[in-house]
Amino acid sequence: MIHGYWLKTLGIEGIYEKIPVEPGLAVDFLRSLESRGYVGCNVTLPHKEIACATVDVLDPLARALGAVNTVWVKDGTLHGANTDVAGFLANLDAGVSGWDRACETVLVIGAGGAARGIVHGLLSRGVARVLVANRTYEKAAVLAEACGEKVRAVEFSALHWLMREPDLIVNATSLGMIGQPPLYLPLDGLRESAVVTDAVYAPLMTPLLVEAAARGNRVVGGLGMLLHQAVTGFETWFGIRPSVTAELTRLIEADVEAAYPRGR
Numbered sequence: 001m002i003h004g005y006w007l008k009t010l011g012i013e014g015i016y017e018k019i020p021v022e023p024g025l026a027v028d029f030l031r032s033l034e035s036r037g038y039v040g041c042n043v044t045l046p047h048k049e050i051a052c053a054t055v056d057v058l059d060p061l062a063r064a065l066g067a068v069n070t071v072w073v074k075d076g077t078l079h080g081a082n083t084d085v086a087g088f089l090a091n092l093d094a095g096v097s098g099w100d101r102a103c104e105t106v107l108v109i110g111a112g113g114a115a116r117g118i119v120h121g122l123l124s125r126g127v128a129r130v131l132v133a134n135r136t137y138e139k140a141a142v143l144a145e146a147c148g149e150k151v152r153a154v155e156f157s158a159l160h161w162l163m164r165e166p167d168l169i170v171n172a173t174s175l176g177m178i179g180q181p182p183l184y185l186p187l188d189g190l191r192e193s194a195v196v197t198d199a200v201y202a203p204l205m206t207p208l209l210v211e212a213a214a215r216g217n218r219v220v221g222g223l224g225m226l227l228h229q230a231v232t233g234f235e236t237w238f239g240i241r242p243s244v245t246a247e248l249t250r251l252i253e254a255d256v257e258a259a260y261p262r263g264r
């Protein structure tokens with residue numbers, strides 16, 4: 001719907017479609033993109049690592065993350081990039097302008113692929129300290145170790161005592177998504193100035209965001225991350241940088257609402 005909207009409003013002839021590809025066939029699929037008539041593709045789980053190992057030219061961020069979500073063909077060569085990080089940052093910028101001006105400490109919940117990109121993005125904006133909490137503590141510890149001294153793994157059981165510290169909380173787990181249990185955080189001690197954001201976008205307002213907003217904290221939903229990560233792919237494939245307009249946002253929000261009425 002996102003790319004279809006831009007193709008239509010920018011008057012470009014083209015199509016963006018969903019193709020299921022078995023993991024064992026992913027390399028062949030990517031290698032045959034051009035002969036199938038595609039200028040490129042997005043890649044989602046579980047193909048992000050395979051795409052990273054398959055493309056001929058890798059952007060530095062995708063290399064650092066070991067994950068590619070956007071592929072394009074240029075002069076017969078396969079290029080790969082990761083646009084999730086730019087999407088995460090652009091969404092926060094749009095939701096809370098200047099959030100990074102006085103952002104000392106960020107608490108990231110989760111240590112999967114999304115969390116890895118988000119931590120990279122936060123460090124690129126000069127955040128002084130990132131605390132990572134994850135159900136599987138060892139994965140948080142591995143992520144922290146790989147990201148340097150500004151990043152520290154913390155136990156979930158310690159969050160109650162740490163809640164006064166973050167200027168920003170990011171949910172980078174799948175908790176709160178439709179069909180998943182909510183993410184429960186001890187928000188009691190959270191400062192009123194802190195911002196809370198979620199990578200989950202279905203529902204548009206996760207239980208975590210509803211609770212944070214009710215306390216008076218500023219919140220940013222995950223849908224904008226999805227919309228903004230798409231901008232670079234479209235620009236790479238079609239040569240025009242599209243905009244995340246209010247109309248596009250309303251369109252996709254309505255689609256999510258229709259698919260999951262009242263968070264069901």
Ligand code: NAP
Nearest residue numbers: 110111112113114115135136139172173174199222225226
């Ligand atoms: P992933 O690599 O599979 O990681 C999943 C994370 O969620 C892990 O930290 C995992 O903890 C945690 N988790 C899953 N079930 C849990 C449970 N029942 N209790 C506690 N923790 C649980 O997935 P991902 O790619 O990082 O994606 C994470 C979320 O971000 C998904 O909801 C995805 O849709 C969303 N996302 C959104 C965008 C966007 O554009 N808005 C982009 C990317 C991802 P363990 O390590 O302990 O398993």
